[in-house]
Amino acid sequence: MSNSNFSRRGVLKTGAIASAGLAVPTYLRADGHTGFTNAPADGGPVKFGFNVPQTGPYAEEGLDELRAQELAVEHLNGIGDGGLLNTFSEKNLDGTGILGHKVEFVTGDTQTKSDVARASAQSMIQKDGCIMINGGSSSGVAVAVQGLCQDAGVIFMAGLTHSNDTTGKDKKANGFRHFFNGYMSGAALGPVLEAEYGNERNAYHLTADYTWGWTQQESIQASTEALGWTTNQNVLTPVGAGDFSSYIAPVLNSGADTLILNHYGGDMVNSLTQAVQFGLKDKQVNGKDFTIIVPLYSELMAAGAGSNIQGVFGSMNWNWQLQDEGTKAFVKSFGEKFGFPPSGAAHTCYVQTLLYADAVTRAGTFNPCGVAEALEDFDFDGMGNGPTTYRGADHQCFKDVLVMKGTDNPTNQFDTLEIVEVTPRAQVEYEPDHPMFAGGDLGECNPGA
Numbered sequence: 038m039s040n041s042n043f044s045r046r047g048v049l050k051t052g053a054i055a056s057a058g059l060a061v062p063t064y065l066r067a068d069g070h071t072g073f074t075n076a077p078a079d080g081g082p083v084k085f086g087f088n089v090p091q092t093g094p095y096a097e098e099g100l101d102e103l104r105a106q107e108l109a110v111e112h113l114n115g116i117g118d119g120g121l122l123n124t125f126s127e128k129n130l131d132g133t134g135i136l137g138h139k140v141e142f143v144t145g146d147t148q149t150k151s152d153v154a155r156a157s158a159q160s161m162i163q164k165d166g167c168i169m170i171n172g173g174s175s176s177g178v179a180v181a182v183q184g185l186c187q188d189a190g191v192i193f194m195a196g197l198t199h200s201n202d203t204t205g206k207d208k209k210a211n212g213f214r215h216f217f218n219g220y221m222s223g224a225a226l227g228p229v230l231e232a233e234y235g236n237e238r239n240a241y242h243l244t245a246d247y248t249w250g251w252t253q254q255e256s257i258q259a260s261t262e263a264l265g266w267t268t269n270q271n272v273l274t275p276v277g278a279g280d281f282s283s284y285i286a287p288v289l290n291s292g293a294d295t296l297i298l299n300h301y302g303g304d305m306v307n308s309l310t311q312a313v314q315f316g317l318k319d320k321q322v323n324g325k326d327f328t329i330i331v332p333l334y335s336e337l338m339a340a341g342a343g344s345n346i347q348g349v350f351g352s353m354n355w356n357w358q359l360q361d362e363g364t365k366a367f368v369k370s371f372g373e374k375f376g377f378p379p380s381g382a383a384h385t386c387y388v389q390t391l392l393y394a395d396a397v398t399r400a401g402t403f404n405p406c407g408v409a410e411a412l413e414d415f416d417f418d419g420m421g422n423g424p425t426t427y428r429g430a431d432h433q434c435f436k437d438v439l440v441m442k443g444t445d446n447p448t449n450q451f452d453t454l455e456i457v458e459v460t461p462r463a464q465v466e467y468e469p470d471h472p473m474f475a476g477g478d479l480g481e482c483n484p485g486a
Contacts (some may be wrong), residue, residue, distance in 0.1 A: 049290050051372055063379050066364075073404045074485030075168045075188035081441070083138040083403065085390070086170045087111070087159030088154060089184060089196065091146040093175035094277040095302040097271045097337045098382040102172050102196055103144060104385035105376055109390035113140045120370035121391060124363040124419040130397040136397060137302075147173060149276065151181035168403055169194060169393050172386055174302065175276075176200030176249035180279070183212035188300045188486015192405045194389035197382045198334055201252035204433035205474035210482040213412055215392065215425075219253040220473050223260030225438040225460035229350060234295070234328060236265035241293035243284055243308060246273040254299045257332045257472065261297075269293040276299070281308040287313050289326040295323035297330045305331060306341035306444075313345040334441050336380045338372050339453035344369055346443030346453060353439040355384045355421050356456060363421040378442045388420050392427075406482040423462070429481060430469040438465050 077083040087106040090099035112120045112479045115132030122130050134140055143165045145157030154173065157440040161167040162185075168184055179198035187209040194201060195214040199222070204214050222412035240261055244250040250273070258268050269291050274284050279396035283306065288296055296317060300308050311331055312318075321328040331338075334351035357368045357378040367387065370380040379387075393408065396415070413429030422436040440458040447453055467474070 041316075045355070046147055061316065065436055067408045072486065073406075075162065075166045076139050076486075077168065077403060080202045081138065084165060084167045085140065085142040086145065086158060086165065086167035087142050087386075088145045088147055088158050088161065088170055088178075089172040089177075089386075090149045090174050091144075093147075094304050095150040097195075097379065098197055099147070099149075099172070099176040099335065100301055101380045102174065102386040105242045105371065105387035106142065106171060106370060106390055107377060108374060109251055110140050113391070113394055117374070118273045118370055121367050121388065121420055125391065125395070125420040127395050127399070129395050130391065131280045133319050135394045136401070136403070138396070143167065145254065147175070147178050147182075149175045149178060149237050151175075151177045154178040155185050155378070157179050159184050159189070162186075162191055162360050163269050164263060167191065170404055170407075171393070172196040174382060175247075176203055176252075177247045179214075180207045180248060183207065187211045187483055190405060190483045192393060192408055194320055194393050196389065198249070198251040198384045199253060199480070200292055201256065201473050201476075202248050204431045205252075206476035208431050208479050210409060210432075210480045213392075213409075215355045215389050215427075215434045216351075218433070218438075219249070219256035219332070220467060221438050221465040221470070222253065223256035224465040224467075225352050225440050225458070226330075226332060227260040227264060229266045229440045229458055230261065230330070230419070233350070234325075236323070236327075238266040238295045239269050239293045239323060240266055240295040240297050240330075241269040241288050242271040242293055242297045242299060244273050245276055245304060247276060249301070250299050252307070252473065253332055257297060257299070257330075259473075266295075274304075276304060279307060281311050284308070285312050285317070287318075288312075288317065289315065290379065292322065294325045295328050295330065297332065299332060300333075301333055303341070306336050308476060309345050309349070334454060335380070335382060336378070336451070336454060336485065337382070339443060340450065341357075342443075347445050350457070351441050353381050353441050353454075355381045355449050356454065357384075357440055357443065357451075358454075358456060359421060359439075359459075361421060361423070363419045367421060379434060384421060391420075392417075404484055405485050408484045427442075428469070428483040431474065435462055435466055437462050
């Protein structure tokens with residue numbers, strides 16, 4: 038057989054001739070469906086590993102991810118109303134599992150610690166036989182687990198990871214991210230902040246001291262300085278600090294009129310609450326009303342912060358209040374099962390699970406290199422974010438981004454955030470070699486065993 042029939046990953050191209058003049062309509066010959074990590078046995082189940090924080094500062098997001106992952110498996114196995122399978126532009130998944138295999142899953146607790154997350158994922162792969170790892174609510178965890186999955190030869194479908202580095206300097210051929218990133222938050226928020234607060238603000242940053250915080254702060258600083266804002270200080274804070282009062286007190290006499298909290302999860306709830314208790318929202322500085330900005334939002338954070346969130350701007354990957362058919366289908370399925378709307382973290386992990394399953398079906402194989410090819414430069418719709426592309430150059434999804442604001446007069450416990458703007462995808466796109474994403478090498482897919 039001519040080598041021209043093969044892609045750069047050693048995967049047989051669709052329509053290539055395998056033997057006896059027969060065209061093979063999948064990425065691999067039937068006899069090539071083994072020889073990769075944790076290939077499922079004929080007739081046996083295929084197993085996913087859902088690796089999320091069930092304890093620690095990001096536990097609420099992790100537990101909601103786990104709910105959505107469980108729901109995705111039910112829909113793949115034909116249990117329930119099918120959710121987003123009914124609105125997804127691809128119609129390859131029919132509720133009979135994946136390629137004739139029932140889907141099972143195991144779970145782990147990352148504790149929002151990279152070493153713990155890696156150990157958990159490694160156990161899922163080596164002990165439990167998982168063929169795909171999904172989840173996480175921290176970019177530090179995502180980068181660590183993505184590297185492990187690359188080495189092990191399994192696909193990593195990232196959960197909630199917002200650092201530019203995940204699909205920048207730390208990108209891997211076996212890793213894929215549906216969630217947006219820090220650059221996109223800055224690009225979406227900039228014009229809204231300019232319209233709301235003008236071009237002359239003095240911003241003080243408190244920043245979570247790890248890869249997400251660093252790249253989020255870099256992105257929002259670049260965006261606001263492009264408006265004419267000045268940056269007063271950027272102070273790094275430890276994840277899970279709990280008490281942020283010693284970091285907030287210096288803001289009072291800094292000359293800043295804006296506090297930007299590059300915090301997430303329980304850390305954001307605590308730092309925002311303490312900032313309000315210090316009276317920052319009631320101050321006037323430089324002739325301006327003091328304002329607080331939270332670049333990355335979640336519904337769970339907003340609920341935890343209560344009335345302190347009112348009037349505070351931020352960005353989101355998705356929100357349950359969107360009115361497209363995909364969002365309505367997912368909110369209905371999730372709400373009927375769990376009794377409340379899903380978070381953005383839940384949505385991402387659910388969608389990533391379905392995208393993996395669809396890619397396997399289109400590829401005709403669980404071989405991670407066939408799956409990777411099926412995901413690269415894949416265009417789809419109907420998943421709640423509008424037309425979306427999984428870019429092949431860096432495995433980053435491109436789609437619309439939401440700008441949010443804390444609701445001034447919430448009507449119920451879930452009505453904490455309002456959608457200010459759906460920022461069009463074109464406004465948040467960038468080239469793969471953008472300086473904020475430079476330095477990494479996607480490399481080659483690793484099929485493992």
